[in-house]
Amino acid sequence: MSPRPPIFISAVSRELRSARQLVANTLTFLGYEPVWQDIFGTEGGDLREVLRQRIDQCKGVVQLVGRCYGAEPPTMEVKNGRVSYTQYEALCARERGKKVWYLFIDEAFPIDAHDPEPEELRELQATYRRRIRADAHLFHSLTSREALETGVLKLRDDLTKLRRGVKQWAAGVAVLLVVSVALGFWLLRGQREATQELRETKQAMTAMATEMAKFRQGLTDYPKVEAQVRQSKTEDPAVLQERVYQELSKKVGIDGNVLRQALPRLAENLRHAPDATSYERANASYFTKDYPEAEKAAVSAVEEAEKAGKPEIVLQALEIAGWSATERLQYADAMRYFRRAEKLTDIQRDPKEWALVQQEIADLMLDQGQYQEAEKLLERLLDLRVRLFGPENPGTIRTRANLAAAQLTLGNPAEAERQYREVVKITEKLFGPEDPATLTSRGGLANALSDQERYAEAEAEHRQVLALREKVLGAEHRDVLMSRHNLATVLSRENKYAEAEAEFRRVLPLREKVLGPEHPDTMMTRSNLANVLAKQEKFREAENEYRAVTALEEKVLGSRHPDTLSSYFNFALSLARAGKLREALPLARKAVEGAREVLGMDHPSTKRYQILLDKLEKDTGRH
Numbered sequence: 001m002s003p004r005p006p007i008f009i010s011a012v013s014r015e016l017r018s019a020r021q022l023v024a025n026t027l028t029f030l031g032y033e034p035v036w037q038d039i040f041g042t043e044g045g046d047l048r049e050v051l052r053q054r055i056d057q058c059k060g061v062v063q064l065v066g067r068c069y070g071a072e073p074p075t076m077e078v079k080n081g082r083v084s085y086t087q088y089e090a091l092c093a094r095e096r097g098k099k100v101w102y103l104f105i106d107e108a109f110p111i112d113a114h115d116p117e118p119e120e121l122r123e124l125q126a127t128y129r130r131r132i133r134a135d136a137h138l139f140h141s142l143t144s145r146e147a148l149e150t151g152v153l154k155l156r157d158d159l160t161k162l163r164r165g166v167k168q169w170a171a172g173v174a175v176l177l178v179v180s181v182a183l184g185f186w187l188l189r190g191q192r193e194a195t196q197e198l199r200e201t202k203q204a205m206t207a208m209a210t211e212m213a214k215f216r217q218g219l220t221d222y223p224k225v226e227a228q229v230r231q232s233k234t235e236d237p238a239v240l241q242e243r244v245y246q247e248l249s250k251k252v253g254i255d256g257n258v259l260r261q262a263l264p265r266l267a268e269n270l271r272h273a274p275d276a277t278s279y280e281r282a283n284a285s286y287f288t289k290d291y292p293e294a295e296k297a298a299v300s301a302v303e304e305a306e307k308a309g310k311p312e313i314v315l316q317a318l319e320i321a322g323w324s325a326t327e328r329l330q331y332a333d334a335m336r337y338f339r340r341a342e343k344l345t346d347i348q349r350d351p352k353e354w355a356l357v358q359q360e361i362a363d364l365m366l367d368q369g370q371y372q373e374a375e376k377l378l379e380r381l382l383d384l385r386v387r388l389f390g391p392e393n394p395g396t397i398r399t400r401a402n403l404a405a406a407q408l409t410l411g412n413p414a415e416a417e418r419q420y421r422e423v424v425k426i427t428e429k430l431f432g433p434e435d436p437a438t439l440t441s442r443g444g445l446a447n448a449l450s451d452q453e454r455y456a457e458a459e460a461e462h463r464q465v466l467a468l469r470e471k472v473l474g475a476e477h478r479d480v481l482m483s484r485h486n487l488a489t490v491l492s493r494e495n496k497y498a499e500a501e502a503e504f505r506r507v508l509p510l511r512e513k514v515l516g517p518e519h520p521d522t523m524m525t526r527s528n529l530a531n532v533l534a535k536q537e538k539f540r541e542a543e544n545e546y547r548a549v550t551a552l553e554e555k556v557l558g559s560r561h562p563d564t565l566s567s568y569f570n571f572a573l574s575l576a577r578a579g580k581l582r583e584a585l586p587l588a589r590k591a592v593e594g595a596r597e598v599l600g601m602d603h604p605s606t607k608r609y610q611i612l613l614d615k616l617e618k619d620t621g622r623h
Contacts, residue, residue, distance in 0.1 A: 004033040008055055010063035010089040011036070012070035014114040016105065019064055021273045022145055023103075026152040027062075028265045029215075037085070046073050047085060048092075055092055060099035062155070063090045065132050066111065069121035084121075087128055102132050103151050106141040215266050216280070218252045218259055223286045223320050224356075225251070231359050232394035239436075263287065278304055279313055282320045295324035295333075315344040315353075322360060326367075329518075329556060335364045351388055355381060355395065362402060367520075369562040369598055371409045378403040392426055397437065404444055409562065411604040413451035420445035434472055436479060439465050443486055455494045462487040478514055478521070481507050485525050492528070497536050504529040518556050520563065523549055527567045534574035543578070546571035562605070565594040569609050572616070581620050588613040 007027055011020045024034035035058055037051070055061065063086070070084045077083075080091055093100050105111070116122075142148045225247045229240055242256075249256040270276045270284040271293075279301035285294035298321035305313035322337035338360050345354040358381050365374035382403055385396040404419035420441055427438040446461035466483035473480055488503030504525055511522040530545035550571060553564040568591040575584035592613045595606040 004028075004031055005059040006033040006035045006057060008058040008061045008089065008093070009034055009036040010061055010086055012066055012068040012084075012086050013037070014070070015066045015068040015111050016064045017112050019066075019105070019109070019111070019145070019148060021269070022148055023062060023064065023152050025266070025269045025273070026149055028269055029262065030153075032059075037089075046075070048073055048088060051085065051089055052092055052096075055089065055098065056096065058093075058098070060101065061090055061093040062101045062103065062152070064103050064105055065129060066105040066109075067107075067122070067125060067129070068114070069117055069125040069128075082124065083128075084124070101155055103148065104129075104132065104141045106143040108143040109148070110145065214252045214254050215259075215262055216270075218248050218254065219263055219266055219270065219287060220280070220283050221248060221251055222263070223283060223323055224316065227319070227323060227360070228356065231356065231398055277301070279317055282317060286320055286324060289327075291324040291327045295321050295328070298324065311344055315341055318344070319357070319360075326360075326364065331364050331368050335361065335368070338364065347384070351384065355384060355388075359395070359399065362399075366402065366406060369557070369560070371406045371562070371598075372600060375403065375406040375410060378406060392430060397423055397426055397430075401441055401444060404448070408444070408448055408451060410599075411451075413448045417445060417448040417452070420448055434468055436473075439469055439479065439483075443483060446490070447486060450490050450493060453493075455490055459487065459490045459494065462490055476510055476514060478511075481511050481514065482521065485511075485521070485528070488532075489528055492532050492535070497532050501529065501532045501536070504532060518552055520557065523552050523556070524563060527553075527563070527570065530567075530574070531570050534570070534577065537577070539574060539578035542574045543571075546574060559590065560594045560598050562595075562598060565591050565598065565609070566605070568594070569605075569612065573612060576612070576616060581616055585613075585616045585620055588616050 009020050009023050009027075011017075013020070020036060024036070027034045035054060037047075070086045072082070072084045073088065080088065083091065090100050090102070117125075142151055222244070226240075226244050229243045229247060245256040245260055248254075248259055252259075264287075267284040267287040270280050271288065271290075273280075276284070278297050282294050282297035282301050285291075285297055298317045301317035302314050302321070305311075305317060318337045318341040322334045322341065325331075325334035325337060338357055341357050342361065345357050347354045358377060362374050362377045362381060365371070365377065378399055382396065382399045385393060385399055389396055391397075400419055401423050404416045404423065407413075407419065408416035423441040424438060424445060427435060427441055431437055442461060442465045446458045446465065449455075449461060450458035462483060466480065466487055469477065469480045469483050484503055484507045488500045488507065491497075491503065492500035508522070508525050508529060511519070511525050515522050517523075526545060526549040530542045530549060533539075533542035533545065546567065550564065550567045553561065553567055557564050568587045572584040572587035572591065575581075575587070588609065591609040592606070595603065595609050599606050
């Protein structure tokens, strides 16, 4: 049984689609599962049997009684006479002993635009409305969306009786239930003067609207808060999610546990709500991790906000598009979005917003292998963060660690070591020796030591980090796998090839399982495994791995990414050692051409690639 009792919402879609969605949103917040005809299709033929089956599964029916008659069955039942499908839904429910609540839509209610029905159908619906007016189930006529929202709230006591035997969803709707309980108590009191009734109704509507607005604001703020938390400190995904809800709770004034239960339901409703804006759909889709749809909706929101002259929405929508593209590993698209967002930020007006966008750009530069540009930007960003927020600010620490990573890749391991040691000192002080941020920094420090050929120190550091991570996170955590990969790399540099191969073979299937075969970290492990195989003169196995990994890297990262260039070089070197000089030559050329463009003529990798190319050209007689 579903933990949320299903309630069928009956309405003529052409007239009351938006009103029905509002009812669905309110029922969802109260802990019920809204169901209606559009959800399960409108196949040709007679739909009455389909309706009967669906209504049988529901606890009750809420019918919005409007002025449209709607579609009707192809034949007429004697017992009911001529009725529309919408009228039949209520009649069927009552025949089966289901509770039916009629919400009477007044002439003043803002309905959806639609073509008028024939006079005959309008008269049939008018007759139905007159009959319903005299029904004991009738609630007050509804003249506005706010009144409709409150009308649904008034059903709470009746709805609660239907929840017997069904698991309570109290945590997710605690705040709203407080409001509705108060309203229910008001409904049970005796007669009141009209002025008192009006005042309390208005108060209930205001309270409900306020809570709804807070939840919507929480959903709107979610993408940016997630980005800020992610930028501030390396976290396990579950811990990061917890911190996001903590920050949202502070911003909107609703308990984090309540947000955790309510926001997923709100997000699903907004994604499909006909009256939701593109910006709201972008936020909702991002929250539900539907990144392609989030990016699409965000681009639409940018266009709409630009036409409306709302630069703040343009900026936020561009950021959502950028984050969505990044999650899809579409780094070039993400960079375009953030470059556009950059033009809307100002370091003097809002340095925090400027720094957030610049950090995203720097991270994308690192992801795309643009290390020289990233280093320059990160140096500027680090200087700003230190001056404005201090050296121990989480965002400052993250920027310093990223700068160290760029310096390491650019062939400056001594400076990278200096930066990493500073990060380790600060993170150990602030977070402790076993915190993910501390261990990530120590892993970077070990890599810097390795690049200075201090292999024994690097191996010892990697082993300590691996032991701590495995203790805290478990054997298959992505950070543990990163430590194993780094340890294997050092073992290979120490010529401990058998040990290195064993570690890489242990890591590769786990990374494929946890991250996927096309994740950059998985491809890096596969490339390094190929290197170790080649060093042991297992050339046929190495060649198979190189062919597979270079194809993946070209697809995911592009032919100019440093990881791809490194694989070209190593593949060429392996082929040359196997005596396949002519096959090695074009790969070496690709490596050199790309390195000159991306890393520069003076980079150690460029020089190393050039030496191999010169030798191959000489040995093959090609210049």
